[in-house]
Amino acid sequence: MLRNVAAGDLSPDAALEKLKYFAYEPVEDFARVDHHRALRTGFPEVIWGLDKTPEQIIKIFQAMSAYPCVMATRIAPEVYAQLQQHLELHYYEQAQICATTTLPSVPRYPGQIGIITAGTADLPVAEEAAVTANLCGFKVQRLWDVGVAGIHRLLNNRDIIAQSQVLIVVAGMEGALGSVVTGLADVPVIAVPTSVGYGASFNGLAPLLTMLNSCATGMGVVNIDNGFGAAMLAGQILRTGEKLKDLQLSEPN
Amino acid sequence: MLRNVAAGDLSPDAALEKLKYFAYEPVEDFARVDHHRALRTGFPEVIWGLDKTPEQIIKIFQAMSAYPCVMATRIAPEVYAQLQQHLELHYYEQAQICATTTLPSVPRYPGQIGIITAGTADLPVAEEAAVTANLCGFKVQRLWDVGVAGIHRLLNNRDIIAQSQVLIVVAGMEGALGSVVTGLADVPVIAVPTSVGYGASFNGLAPLLTMLNSCATGMGVVNIDNGFGAAMLAGQILRTGEKLKDLQLSEPN
Amino acid sequence: MLRNVAAGDLSPDAALEKLKYFAYEPVEDFARVDHHRALRTGFPEVIWGLDKTPEQIIKIFQAMSAYPCVMATRIAPEVYAQLQQHLELHYYEQAQICATTTLPSVPRYPGQIGIITAGTADLPVAEEAAVTANLCGFKVQRLWDVGVAGIHRLLNNRDIIAQSQVLIVVAGMEGALGSVVTGLADVPVIAVPTSVGYGASFNGLAPLLTMLNSCATGMGVVNIDNGFGAAMLAGQILRTGEKLKDLQLSEPN
């Protein structure tokens, strides 16, 4: 490709563009930092902490030190205790997230992500979503403990639904909150089943199936307990507005 | 035992009582009509039509001809066509039930069973429940197509919930209606998951799990598509009042 | 609504009624105490202890201090040890329940809940049901260890079945006791599968399926190990009985 540039067949900018696309950086022999992903999405780099050793996490943080914000999810307190001996990190305990920066004081994007939980026990997953969204530059509105067994708790907070441009519903046990919220809302809903429950919950299978079979339209489902993934999808949806704005101007459609 | 009666050790009444308890009658060599059940519950005798041949169903009906009311469930129209050539029966097509009597014009028991469905497709199961309850002598109030995707349809009919002493909630797909109704009600709720749906409904597994994991209290679950069983349980619950009445008088507790 | 009252369109009593209906109280930002539920059912307020931190449980107890009785389920001994440093509680260890009051010495409701277990290992779940029912004001009769492998143990105690107006059957392993008891009884039966067993019990899936497929009619099933839910449903059934008694007098039907 560089030869093509030399030959004038490819502009340096286009080459850079292409280069960016395929950039990644090996961390010793066990990981590959994907620079492309960061350039593409504008979001912080994320390290999935589960099933990695503290040593591996530390090395990947170090390999990414040039990024403005790097975060890691699924960091238990005892793992954080080890990390902070080698790295300067901010820790959000309920969310089990640590990051190289604090939460931004002003959102970088317009719009608001409403995050709703069925019960108190769903908080860790909801906080994973909330902290991730905050770190990515989005405004978050929390609404905790409004499960369908007392539907008025939700109905009385309908304004939070109305003021958000995308909603994340976090619910374990029977997970019915997803359908009810989607039925009330006029925006995309992301449903996160949680492993909260026991017995025939089968570790979150029950709310997962509930949400997949929802009779309400306009809902997408992510993995059990995947608050992080819900926030990333919500962020992608809010960024759609930005893209459509430019589109509108350039393309009359 | 009869010898004991002869010896005066057992009163004829007590003997009769015991006899009743253990009475059943063989139908050729393939079935055993359980007279005890009828005497015990006061409900019509019921023939489960699934997996039986029309010939077997006809013979069991004939063996039970002394009963005031005999009904059979899961009778497809083509099976009914065969039955009616040998028996005088009333057929309730949507409920797939046929019976030797018509529905009683006046309920035999106080109270009302409210039956609520999430969608139109749940009707056959709900009708199985409704017709069964009617044949057993109970008053039924139907409320169809009030699924949680449009929660106001349910909220606007809250009076039906308030006027019933027991509720049957019939729902397929995600089955969330059970939790919402139970959260609004102050009476026992019987939840019937249905096989309505597709894909990750897994033939009713999804609403079954939803209902079993309900965060609302006061709900019992029956088998997928088991409208009949729900009606029988609802009937038992309404009959509890009668028993408590006598109890109240005789036993100050 | 208050304006309507002011305008005379709504009586203060009706307004109060409505207000009650939608009352709840936030506990910091993680929970919402549902006053409506208590007003509606007359039962104690219940805190589900699983997946909550001791700190959260303590704060919810404190937010509910105005209630005559508040109870929490799924409280392990070590959690109770933490709670009792901040709260005055009564602890029922086998049931893993703690409550702000002792068990009432006299039942508040007529009728009796019979609770039957298949084996000794099912006791914790059965005790959760029994203590819950007692705290709710119901009379409980226990019948432990009468599994179907020795059917005479059950048959010889048929009087306990006969004297109860609602039955709770608690069984793990194959869970066959539910069907047998329902076949013998003439009252509603609530079946609680337990996770007692090993191998192909799959943590309670086996007795759950057994109970859902029961060929005996008049049984409702709750979640695996859900002794609490069974007791709440049994209570609703007995309370329905009471309502029906009054209904009988006022409404000839």
Next chain:
Amino acid sequence: MLRNVAAGDLSPDAALEKLKYFAYEPVEDFARVDHHRALRTGFPEVIWGLDKTPEQIIKIFQAMSAYPCVMATRIAPEVYAQLQQHLELHYYEQAQICATTTLPSVPRYPGQIGIITAGTADLPVAEEAAVTANLCGFKVQRLWDVGVAGIHRLLNNRDIIAQSQVLIVVAGMEGALGSVVTGLADVPVIAVPTSVGYGASFNGLAPLLTMLNSCATGMGVVNIDNGFGAAMLAGQILRTGEKLKDLQLSEPN
């Protein structure tokens, strides 16, 4: 409420607003047309054809005749044959959809929904999504048969990914296409597992689990074979984009 309007406590506009919110219309006794949903979303009214009789579908169509566009999904050719004897409908056979209008020639919304399938056998589900999106007023770009077994087929069409503001990925068998597309895209991705496959596909369970466990972020999953739901969610996302554009102008955030 009307009394309140009469009393001047409620403005007619606010009353209208409220009325709209709770409007629905019963169709005989088996269905409830949810006017609220249509008013809220601006999308056509949709009848889910599965598990409904042709008679029921016809009556619901008739009850909705005032709407500019009504569509029904899961309409097999033989059901359509019955419907068209009573109704004037347009039928999209591969998508199994019929509608009271033709596809709009010009999109009503800016932006484009890219729909990508893994194989030819996934077409019916993808067409359900495409026709639904078209009827709702969105521009659709199709990309068929680019499964991961020949990854260059996808890579060579990366421009379609780049030009869409939201993507729908339809894949059966192992469903890996979802992750690969999400890894290449910078927009929200909706993954639709299909029941295409055999053996250990378990009717779509395999691609469903694949998509839920995706290591790529920014993907939401809908039910197996639910092309309709994917289109509705995609539409909500594009409409959210529009709202955000306005938001940007009015609210500096």
Next chain:
Amino acid sequence: MLRNVAAGDLSPDAALEKLKYFAYEPVEDFARVDHHRALRTGFPEVIWGLDKTPEQIIKIFQAMSAYPCVMATRIAPEVYAQLQQHLELHYYEQAQICATTTLPSVPRYPGQIGIITAGTADLPVAEEAAVTANLCGFKVQRLWDVGVAGIHRLLNNRDIIAQSQVLIVVAGMEGALGSVVTGLADVPVIAVPTSVGYGASFNGLAPLLTMLNSCATGMGVVNIDNGFGAAMLAGQILRTGEKLKDLQLSEPN
């Protein structure tokens, strides 16, 4: 080996013994008749009819024409219609078995196999067991329709349990009959779950799990609907009894 015989290293009888052990005969290129099995067990040769074409079944019957009795299971009436055009067979329709001989009028072995069903719908499986056992030379006692929902039907027939040396219990739905019978019996019990039922029976999974988790000891389980296998195991048990009698005499142990 034959050389060894010639060399006198192996007696002709021992050689015959060995030959028998490894004898089988190919049927064209698609099957291998296992003479060894017949010689070893003394039972009729059995052809499993499922998933074989009528042509294949006919050819295997013909290859086995030297045997005193050959039987085939899972032969639907329409397959039998084809077979009888080429072969002289006796057909037992409810059992879906056809055989080259009639049922022996006198048992070849002492003892009795009691076969018990929960319901009328379990008859086809039970008859497969009964006819198989009869063809193998065993005496069978049938006891149909004594499911646990009416336990007195079983208790009143306890003599049949007492008179059998091995029991086969055939039950679908919840399959609880297996545990109850084993608790009453003092002989080996073979439990056959059936696919009779619906919903959460999951095609026989429910009774299968019930029987595997039985709290009663002395029960072995065979595959769902495997009446044939149950009869073969029952036959092996009775034949073992015979061997032990002789053993007692020759070996004081």
Next chain:
Amino acid sequence: MLRNVAAGDLSPDAALEKLKYFAYEPVEDFARVDHHRALRTGFPEVIWGLDKTPEQIIKIFQAMSAYPCVMATRIAPEVYAQLQQHLELHYYEQAQICATTTLPSVPRYPGQIGIITAGTADLPVAEEAAVTANLCGFKVQRLWDVGVAGIHRLLNNRDIIAQSQVLIVVAGMEGALGSVVTGLADVPVIAVPTSVGYGASFNGLAPLLTMLNSCATGMGVVNIDNGFGAAMLAGQILRTGEKLKDLQLSEPN
């Protein structure tokens, strides 16, 4: 009944017989010792140790102190350590069994139970079977580690198969040993799937399904890891010989 005896309607022996049948003894309020079971089977009384507290086990042992032999299964070493402070017990560590007597030096019954394992890791389950059978008075022949991956290890030990009157096959992982042994044997085979394995073994589901689907006839299956149940069934089978002996003499059949 006693009155009947007094009246001469029932002989004292018959009364005793009946009494025995219904005898059981409550242990405080949590268990019911089933004397009937012991009288009926002649086997030791067995306490299932899992899910019981050491205190409960001790009390049940004490309530059974009149029996010649009482055994308890699933007793972990640390539980045994607690038991032996209050009871005189013999402990078989690999089998996790403790008993009030030692293994009998001479079998009480003719015949031999062959116990075969696929691998070394299956030993605990196999030893549970072996020690149980020994305590019940049966002769046991062990054959360990002859899994099908090296089929000659099994074939070279065919004499052990030939010399046993009943076989127990204990296998985890794929559990194929059951079919191979049954194909070689001419006696009843009891297959015990074990939870040995990982991944797609799903805690023993894989060998369980293997054994249930065996193409070899004459095999019954017990629960995963249920060595105890296999031994009890094997014992019942060997006792069949005794019963047939008497039968042979009294009944020519």
Next chain:
Amino acid sequence: MLRNVAAGDLSPDAALEKLKYFAYEPVEDFARVDHHRALRTGFPEVIWGLDKTPEQIIKIFQAMSAYPCVMATRIAPEVYAQLQQHLELHYYEQAQICATTTLPSVPRYPGQIGIITAGTADLPVAEEAAVTANLCGFKVQRLWDVGVAGIHRLLNNRDIIAQSQVLIVVAGMEGALGSVVTGLADVPVIAVPTSVGYGASFNGLAPLLTMLNSCATGMGVVNIDNGFGAAMLAGQILRTGEKLKDLQLSEPN
């Protein structure tokens, strides 16, 4: 790229190489013929017939008419009847395969694929593998009906195992044949579970799990009933020899 060639930066050969790599051809708008795959593997182009309409299959065949051999799998006889009206095809009924050429009379590759089935009912899957392998140019040796219930049938044919360089084992029901063959063989084994069986086979889940959990090493598993995939993998393995030959010469290692 072509510009680069023109500029001399890329040799025409290298360009051709690249072109080949990314070549595919659209068939109308529903399929993409992957020329790359054919060039890469040297095998015939394959059309997966399941879930495609006859029209689609015909058009794909026509788009591929330049290839020396094109085959389609999962072609039922009635689909073939439609195809042959438009195309000249050879049909292998048991294998449900049709192809544009006959089977090659002489193998194109050294070595032999041994294909072994457990039962006659597994033949369709085994024939799919055999015909596929033949069409791809490999020599196949069939060994049918040697299931483990009569292990001597397999042991007596050990020479077929010894003479093959790769083995395909096709087995339904319990699928134990895979482990036994792998234990006897010294070559790679490909196991194909089939859906042959009933009840707890769960449509092939049982043999699938058996094969995945095999204690014998050197076995890879393909999807249930996937005879085609097994043949393709076997072919890849035999082609390894060719590659190693060249390697050996050029690279001493």
Next chain:
Amino acid sequence: MLRNVAAGDLSPDAALEKLKYFAYEPVEDFARVDHHRALRTGFPEVIWGLDKTPEQIIKIFQAMSAYPCVMATRIAPEVYAQLQQHLELHYYEQAQICATTTLPSVPRYPGQIGIITAGTADLPVAEEAAVTANLCGFKVQRLWDVGVAGIHRLLNNRDIIAQSQVLIVVAGMEGALGSVVTGLADVPVIAVPTSVGYGASFNGLAPLLTMLNSCATGMGVVNIDNGFGAAMLAGQILRTGEKLKDLQLSEPN
């Protein structure tokens, strides 16, 4: 057999060959060392460490001391600590393997096994494969952390795919890497699903199903986390290649 040798019917070499075939050696009473397997495959003897006690592992190592190389898998660090007090072993911690020899410095076989992982968390399973293959004498090329979410990481390393004669793909979560690699490769691919993931991964079920349903041909699947089995199959494939080379020369086919 020896007599046959004496009689001249069997050459001593052939006898030795046969003897070898059936050789194994008991280790006390709990294990049987299979000498045959080692002789047959030329690979090291392998001890599966899971579910064995350290004492058992030590004794089996000692019984195998005559072998040039013995290895044990699934040896946790704490077990290794116990082993090394009695045995001289080399430990590969990430692979959890210990062996009596070091890794050979020069491969014993031509060809290369490429091992590819989706993520860092898959390393333990991949290392189990790599160390096993090394100990067996094969050359291994590692390629870590090239999951499909950043497909360019894989595409940029296509040379590693091109240079290997067999590939092992190790992937958890959605396991899509298997299909993508197989689509790019022209050699046999062995897919190893891992239990890396959470929620709907169901301990590796998700990637297992993904790999079994792959639309790419030429892939075989092994058990979840079975890096060892993948290496053994890869080794068999490379050894088959060697045999085919010779075959080519001696047999024109």
